[in-house]
Amino acid sequence: MIEGLTHLLFPAVCTLCQKPLDNGEEHICAGCFDEFNPFPGALAGSAALKSTVRAHFGEKAVPPAAWSLYPYRSTGKLHEAMHSMKYGGLFPLGEMFGRRLGELLRQGGDPAPFDAIVPVPLHSLKRIERTYNQSEAIARGMAAVLGLPVATKCIERCLYTGSQTGLGMEARRDNMAGAFRPGRERCPARVLLVDDVLTTGATMVVAAEALMAAGAVEVAFATVALTEKE
């Protein structure tokens, strides 16, 4: 009842185009979603992500399984949505992308037997600055669809890494080396590591190494978006 009234007084509009949302639409309208151009299926996203990691860090760093929803450019509606999620405090957008990613995992592609979902942690100072970790919001959305626990204390970020933007490949890896350490909880064996965007894979590769050091046996990667070579 109250929800109905609120909706009447403040009709929900699309975050990106401000068009009123139809029933069943959440935060982003169907028209804007159409402009995101997802990978044509789970296997295409998996192949693209693995090939990016392989190109930058070699075969050993390639995860045993991977999922990604969208190829990502630094302009356009998807960029706007990801930016609002990360810096604009639009927490529910992360959960919504997470649910879509969870549905992609359910559709198949790589085998998906996991004990827990682990969001790439933010440094505690950065978390205070942004108020929340967008990767954790994505992980919570995935967990709701997949019925898996979210583990946030297996690894922690120990360095306040500056922005990766503008850094070359080698510099990115150096910037990240030693950025994570095992956390307070022992890590479960089969982990699904989650982040918002994968660009070279430096962050996830280094986080996966820390998870293995914390007890993980297998670490798969899932990201909402994958930066395209421009």
Ligand SMILES: [Zn+2]
């Ligand atoms: Zn829209």
